[in-house]
Amino acid sequence: MPMSLVLALRTLLQNRLRASLTLSGMGVGVAMVVVVYGLGLGAQRQIETQIEVSGPTLITVRSGNFQPPAMLASIENNIGGGLTEGFAGEDEGFGDSSFEENAAMLAARQRALAPKMTKVRSPALPLRDAELTLLSSGIEGVRAAAATVSGNLTLDSDGDASVRIARVKGIQYSWPDMDGWRLLEGRLITEAEHTSSALLVVLTRAVADRLWPNESPLGKVFGIKGLRLETIGVVEIGSDDESGSIIVPEIFVPLTTATELLGTDTYDEISVRSVNVGKTSEVAASIKSNLRILREIPDDTLDDFRIQTQSLNALPALGTDPRLARAVYGNVEQFEQAAFEEMANSLRQAARTFTYLLSSAAAVCLTVGGIGIMNIMLVSVAARTREIGLRMALGARVHDVLTQFLVEALTLAFLGGILGFLVGVSVLYLAEVTFGWATAMSPFMLILAMATSATTGAIFGYFPARKAANLDPVVGLKME
Numbered sequence: 001m002p003m004s005l006v007l008a009l010r011t012l013l014q015n016r017l018r019a020s021l022t023l024s025g026m027g028v029g030v031a032m033v034v035v036v037y038g039l040g041l042g043a044q045r046q047i048e049t050q051i052e053v054s055g056p057t058l059i060t061v062r063s064g065n066f067q068p069p070a071m072l073a074s075i076e077n078n079i080g081g082g083l084t085e086g087f088a089g090e091d092e093g094f095g096d097s098s099f100e101e102n103a104a105m106l107a108a109r110q111r112a113l114a115p116k117m118t119k120v121r122s123p124a125l126p127l128r129d130a131e132l133t134l135l136s137s138g139i140e141g142v143r144a145a146a147a148t149v150s151g152n153l154t155l156d157s158d159g160d161a162s163v164r165i166a167r168v169k170g171i172q173y174s175w176p177d178m179d180g181w182r183l184l185e186g187r188l189i190t191e192a193e194h195t196s197s198a199l200l201v202v203l204t205r206a207v208a209d210r211l212w213p214n215e216s217p218l219g220k221v222f223g224i225k226g227l228r229l230e231t232i233g234v235v236e237i238g239s240d241d242e243s244g245s246i247i248v249p250e251i252f253v254p255l256t257t258a259t260e261l262l263g264t265d266t267y268d269e270i271s272v273r274s275v276n277v278g279k280t281s282e283v284a285a286s287i288k289s290n291l292r293i294l295r296e297i298p299d300d301t302l303d304d305f306r307i308q309t310q311s312l313n314a315l316p317a318l319g320t321d322p323r324l325a326r327a328v329y330g331n332v333e334q335f336e337q338a339a340f341e342e343m344a345n346s347l348r349q350a351a352r353t354f355t356y357l358l359s360s361a362a363a364v365c366l367t368v369g370g371i372g373i374m375n376i377m378l379v380s381v382a383a384r385t386r387e388i389g390l391r392m393a394l395g396a397r398v399h400d401v402l403t404q405f406l407v408e409a410l411t412l413a414f415l416g417g418i419l420g421f422l423v424g425v426s427v428l429y430l431a432e433v434t435f436g437w438a439t440a441m442s443p444f445m446l447i448l449a450m451a452t453s454a455t456t457g458a459i460f461g462y463f464p465a466r467k468a469a470n471l472d473p474v475v476g477l478k479m480e
Contacts, residue, residue, distance in 0.1 A: 019376070019412065021372070021376075022372045022373055022375075022376045022412055022416070023412065023415055023416045023419055024416075024419075025368055025369045025371075025372035025373075025416070026369035026370075026372060026373060026412065026413060026415075026416025026417070026419075026420065026453060026456070026457075027369075027416045027417075027419035027420040027423055028365055028368075028369060028420065028423075029365040029366035029367075029368060029369030029370070029416075029420065029452075029456070030366070030369070030416060030417045030419070030420025030421060030424065030449050030452055030453050031365075031419075031420040031421070031423040031424040031427065032361060032365040032366070032420075032424070033365075033366065033420070033424070033448065033449065033452050034420060034421055034423075034424025034425065034427075034428070034445050034448070034449055035424045035427050035428060035431075036359055036361070037442075037444075037445055037448055038424065038425075038428040038439045038440055038441065038442075038445065039428070039431070039437065039438075039439060040359075041439075041440035041442065042428075042432075042437070042438035042439040042440040043438055045438070045440055046438035057143070057273050057274045057275075057276065057277050057280050057310065058178075058271060058272070058273060058309070058310040059271070059272040059273075059274065059280060059283060059284050059287065059307065059308070059309050059310070060269055060270075060271050060272075060307070060308045061127065061131070061135065061269060061270045061271075061272065061287065061291070061305060061306070061307055062127070062268070062269045062305065062306045062308075063124050063125065063126050063127050063266075063304070063305055063306075064124040064304065064305070064306060065120075065124065065302055065303050065304060065305060065306050116300065117299075117300055117301060117302045118300060118302075119298070119300050119301040119302065120301065120302050120304075121297065121301055121302075121304040124304035124305065125295055125304055125305075126266035126267070127147070127266060127267040127268075127269070127270055127305075128265065128266055128267070129265075130294060131267075131270060131291065131294065132145065132147045132267065132270055134290060134291070134294055135270055135272050135287060138290060139272075139283060139286050139287055139290060140283075140286065141274050141275050141279040141282060141283040141286065142272055142273070142274060142275070142283060143273045143274060143275045144174045144177065144178050144272070144273045145174070145270060145271065145272045145273070146171065146172040146173075146174045146175040146178055146270070146271055147172060147255060147267040147269070147270045147271075148169060148170060148171055148172075148175065148255070148267065148268055148269055148270075148271070149169070149170045149255065149258050149259060149262060149264060149266070149267050149268050150167055150168060150169035150170065150250075150258070150268060151167070151168060151258075151262045151264075152165055152166070152167050152168075152248060153165070153166060153167075153168050153224055153225070153261060153262070154224075155222060155223055155224060156223030156224060156225070156226065157223070158223045158228075159221050159222045159223030159224075159228070160212075160220040160221045160222070161211050161220070161222055161249070162211060162212075163211065163249055165248055166222065166224075166248065166249045166250070166251055167248045167249065167250040167251070168224070168250075168251055168253055168258055168261055168262065169250055169251070169252050169253070169258065170252075170253055170254065170255035170256070170257060170258020170259060170262075171252050171253075171254070171255055171258075172194060172254075172255050173189070173190075173191045173194045175271075176188055176235070178271060178273050179237060179271075180237070181235045181236065181237055182235060182236040183233060183234075183235055184205055184234045184235060184236055185216070185217075185218065185233065185234040186202075186218045186231075186232050186233035186234055187232055187233050188202060188232075188233050188235070189202060189232070189233075189253075189254055193254065194254040194255065194256070195256075197254055197256040197257045197260060198254055198257065199227055199228065199229045199230065199253075199257065200229065200230055200231075200232050200253065200254070200257075201222055201229045201230065201231045201232065201251045201252065201253055202231070202232065202233040202234070202235055202251070202252045202253075203217065203231060203233075203234060203235070203249070203250070203251050203252065204234070204235060204236065204237055204250075205234055205235075205236060207249045207250060207251070208231075208234050210249060211249060217231045217234060218231060218232065218233075218234075219231065222251060224261055225261060227261075229251075229253060229257075231251075235252075272287065280309055280310070281309060284307050284309050287307055288303065288307055291303075291305055291307075366452065366456055369416060369456060370456040370457075370459060370460035371460065373409055373412055373413060373416075373456070373457055373460045373461055374460040374461065374463065374464060376412070377405060377408065377409050377460075377461055377464030377465070378464045378467070380405070380408070380464070398469045398470070399469075401465075401468050401469040402465050402466060402468070402469035403465075404465075404468075405461070405464060405465035405468045405469070406458070406461055406462065406465040408461070409457045409458070409460070409461020409462075409464070409465065410454060410457045410458060410461065411457075412457060412461075413453040413454055413456055413457025413458075413461070414450065414453055414454065414457070416453055416457075417449045417450050417452065417453025417454070418449075418450075420449055420453070421445065421446055421449040421450075424445070424449070425441065425445070428441065
């Protein structure tokens, strides 16, 4: 085999132009395969990310409970899809087997038999690091969690701002991604700067235009309690309307910086993102049960915290038929799951269709490259008929001739595969940098390129090699 490889390389070098054209055709085919794989994998990862973050996945936890039990964010307290406590009682004619067959009735019965929550803890415990740690790493199905704290502070006169009061809001590193921020100018606060309580500020475009019209806010300084906080970024936030923050300008600083400036060790709220919308209600229920355990709340005592899911926040609280409200609130989890599955199936079907179309184009390109290899090998066999006849007359076997030409075809294919891999990776990089397309790189791409090129070379190179091996030595020696 090494000798056959040396002969194959020597033959290709003797016919550089012809080999180069064949390599180009094969390289285009393999490059198309790499591009298809990279775009398909990138699209798949992007779609999976979109599936995870799309929909109402936000859960907000606050201290205190100021809502009536019937409107709480969980599906406890008699909002179980229209079932009431008395309806699920055993005295109403339902046997044990009925409860085993009907999970909703069983859940309603358990609520009816549970201790009545009539007591209230006052004052409610504030949110601290223990709750943040639990929600960040102690709840299954949580993608990210971040605490916030805010308060109005008087600005020092030596700062650049033209106002005397600003609302300082402390955020964590994960907050911009959770809240859907878009960077407009400058940069965001890094994770290391959050940890080190850096004196840095990020604000919205509306606030920046209010404070410094027709000027860049980058580098501007806020003086607070003798400290100088530098503005490093302008963002567009994805949450509520900003009009209120213009009257009292709201600036965003690291959470640890805000707690020091405000002199507090508690948080206003903790926001949680579930892994997908289908898990939001389940995660909210898990947060409720775990917080009750953490805060050691007795069974007969109402929660001293408030959990609100994004889905329930969007539902009208007033002016709705109570029966409809009970049915909707009691089945939000099922609605979320159905919406998640519908959205996921649609996005994945679109990704599969996209991949199939690109794969068809890649198959065509590979076929063209393979035909090029077959063409050059047939030309090579015709041009080297006398050489083949001489080798066979000197004792070369059919297997030796077959191996030699097959190795030449595989060599062409491998070289084309390497060329195609490099071109494909370059195209993916340019597509991501220039057009912002979702792409992905993987070591498997090199294996795929080599395997594809080897398979194509073997398939399209076998027929010319077989033709050379079956050549009659006498006929070959007669050729000029």
